[in-house]
């Protein structure tokens with residue numbers, strides 16, 4: 001962990017100040033306080049929600065292991081990085097002397113979603129790193145009752161992953177998809193000296209809040225209107241896709257992209273819109289028919305106790321909406337020559353019902369300035385753009401670097 005004084009930029013963030021304030025107190029030897037906090041957590045159960053690797057996998061039969069939609073050896077170069085926040089699953093492979101690319105997945109489908117993209121980049125000679133966000137895939141995570149899944153937590157997780165590598169990650173390109181894009185932009189705004197390229201794919205960050213329906217506001221409200229256990233059940237129900245036969249063919253996406261009425265139950269757009277829950281059936285791992293986005297999400301609902309709480313906490317606290325200030329910081333750094341970045345790329349699905357291309361282009365151009373932001377709209381693609389149109393993103397990376 002870096003010295004506290006090096007975090008002056010970060011420490012502007014109140015949540016980060018809180019987190020590192022606690023760490024600071026521990027540094028200065030208030031061991032007794034730490035002991036009593038730690039002790040009380042132990043009394044109320046483990047501080048981390050375990051990943052399926054610790055919780056569910058040991059009990060599986062060979063057959064069940066073969067049918068895992070996201071097997072624990074899905075990608076090469078796996079390691080599990082331990083930290084005070086829990087364990088993070090990291091994958092890193094590709095030539096050690098290649099340009100470095102860190103890929104950040106979206107809110108519900110872990111690293112496996114970016115399999116195609118990662119392999120294509122390695123084929124072009126890049127070194128890639130992917131990791132499962134806390135509470136997703138094979139990462140455990142802090143309990144959302146003690147930690148918010150916010151900028152502070154995700155920034156810390158990225159730094160942990162980078163520091164865990166046997167090779168130095170002191171200059172790299174960030175590719176973030178959906179929630180991962182929001183996290184990538186946020187990180188870049190704090191660490192201009194680390195990030196040499198930024199590609200935001202169907203990215204959150206500036207999602208317009210008008211897209212949040214009253215239902216969704218109620219569901220994710222933090223005012224204690226609904227008991228947390230009920231919220232978790234309702235969200236699990238919305239995310240659940242069930243067996244293939246029972247699933248309709250993404251009706252919400254069709255509705256969302258054709259309907260513009262604001263009195264519709266769920267307005268179009270936004271990570272909470274129904275559309276995000278209708279998953280694609282593209283096979284993510286060759287020769288594993290179970291490895292679809294839908295199966296991976298359902299598997300997490302059943303086997304990862306941290307998944308639904310992490311999802312809910314991310315919707316509430318992650319830097320998905322109204323990040324104009326942080327995005328502007330990126331542009332300021334580019335303009336005044338701080339750091340390595342000189343452009344930002346947006347890759348957007350032309351018919352994405354969640355991240356609406358026209359809106360994000362308008363908002364990003366206004367925030368960054370048209371000279372800094374470069375835009376690629378992928379024709380005919382929806383929100384799955386990072387999953388099924390990986391080659392378009394590879395082209396952007398090659399053009400940029």
Ligand SMILES: *[C@@H]1O[C@H](CO)[C@@H](O)[C@H](O)[C@H]1NC(C)=O
Nearest residue numbers: 328329330332333336337338
């Ligand atoms: C450049 O802009 C950033 C972001 O606003 C600011 O923090 C930094 O102090 C500026 N640096 C210079 C050299 O003006």
